[in-house]
Amino acid sequence: MFDVLGDLNWLGILTGFIAFVLLGGVWFAGLFPQAYNRSLGREPKAKPDASPLFFVGPALTCLVITFTSAIMMAALKIDNVGDAGLFGLIVGFGYLTANTVNIAINPNFPRPLFYAAISGGYNVLGSLIVSFILWAL
Incomplete structure (x- = not known):
């Protein structure tokens, strides 16, 4: 694995x-x-609590996902746009969206599938964008 770290495209x-x-x-x-x-059972115009965790937490998870995708793409030697897109879809649906659905299907989410569709769509598109960027650069 440590050989792969040297092959990462930090840009x-x-x-x-x-x-x-x-x-x-x-x-x-x-x-x-x-x-x-x-999807969270709040009023449509509700504003989130603007705590530091609200801003930093999602950014840190995006960093972890991007870094992990870079490691996996380097290890798998993904070197063409088609494979980058397939990788993005597999990670987006197979890991990120599946995990989002798993988290949402508990009693604390009043509309779990609606929440999963919104957040899952973001995860799939985000995974595709990250994968294409990692491939292109």
């Missing part, structure tokens, strides 16, 4: 991380804020 990781975080802002604050609130 790609930084760029993919920034793109993933920006997508989150656009997705949850710009495109789907009311739907996201409804």
Whole structure:
């Protein structure tokens, strides 16, 4: 594994991380804020608590996902756009969205499948963007 770390594209990781975080802002604050609130059982116009964790937590998870994807893509020697897209879809659906559904199907989420569709869509698109950036750079 440590051989793979030397093969990582750090510019790609930084760029993919920034793109993933920006997508989150656009997705949850710009495109789907009311739907996201409804999926959580809140009023459509509710504003989230703007704690430091609210901003730092998602960014850190985006960094971990991007870094992990870079390691896996290097280990798998993904070197073409088709394989990068397939990788992004597999990670997006197979890990990120599946885990989102698993988290959502507990009694604390009033509309778990609605929540999973919104968050899962973000995860799939984010995974694809990260994978294409890591491949391209």
